[in-house]
Ligand SMILES: Nc1ncnc2c1ncn2[C@@H]1O[C@H](COP(=O)(O)OP(=O)(O)O)[C@@H](O)[C@H]1O
């Protein structure tokens with residue numbers, strides 16, 4: 278059967294969002310808060326596949342509905358400043374019309390956008406990013422249009438990110454009506470960041486995306502599958518939801534393979550579920566586990582490999598024993614990995630894997 282319901286790929290918006298009402302409400306409220314208040318700068322943190330990109334797109338729609346001029350989610354990169362300016366100009370072009378500027382012949386576009394008319398814009402081009410952004414926000418604000426900027430994949434010590442944060446702080450100082458949201462992995466806010474960026478992000482309204490609730494996932498599966506004419510029992514739906522371990526991406530993958538493995542006229546049973554989970558896990562290990570490990574140091578991986586030999590959780594004494602290391606050494610790596618969102622601490626002295634199937638992936642790699 279062809280799957281037209283599930284969207285197991287990064288950044289691909291689902292037909293409907295599961296959970297996340299809290300963070301969506303907080304974002305709505307933040308748009309109503311005073312310009313310059315802490316809520317106007319938000320930081321979304323979540324593991325890979327937890328729906329950061331999808332939420333930024335949702336936020337873009339919400340901000341547009343609230344009358345904001347929105348620069349849709351822009352990934353941190355060399356050309357991020359230019360992209361932000363371009364996006365704001367494109368979305369708010371009706372408020373930018375400046376009849377005093379001269380038209381030039383030849384290739385025709387409006388401020389570089391669309392099939393309009395090329396306006397001489399050389400002054401703008403020579404200005405710094407901060408002043409270009411401030412100028413454009415000023416124009417929008419004067420027309421009673423607040424501005425919202427959404428930044429995805431915040432990571433590392435990035436000069437463009439630093440520039441944007443400086444520009445934002447200056448605009449706040451100038452009383453501009455602007456909102457900004459950053460999204461990144463939990464490790465994005467780590468000491469590798471430039472001090473200034475780090476201080477700013479640490480002061481922002483920080484929202485960590487939790488795993489989705491099993492009952493919400495079960496409800497979603499039941500609804501989507503039955504609405505699409507597939508028959509499935511409640512206990513299978515519950516088992517499928519448990520297998521996702523709360524990961525939205527895994528939820529999409531398992532849903533996708535349930536549909537692909539569905540045989541017309543049959544009930545989705547344990548056999549179909551097992552097949553779907555197996556296929557989904559394979560994809561998940563390749564797309565998430567492998568990439569998670571690639572971003573860690575050799576020592577981090579040694580620590581995780583040691584952990585994996587004990588199952589999904591172990592004690593710190595297990596680790597110092599197997600690695601033959603000091604408690605202080607083990608604590609350092611424990612902190613690093615908790616910070617990176619790869620492990621967590623269920624109880625005092627215990628640690629466990631926070632990324633689904635990472636333990637079995639590591640065991641397979643080392644068997
Ligand atoms: N709340 C949600 N409900 C349903 N599907 C979701 C949800 N959040 C994310 N997804 C799905 O999970 C996958 C990963 O989402 P994405 O936003 O790319 O994650 P991230 O940016 O955190 O790595 C996509 O297939 C997306 O459709």
Ligand SMILES: [Mg+2]
Pocket residue numbers: 287288329330331429
């Ligand atoms: Mg993403």
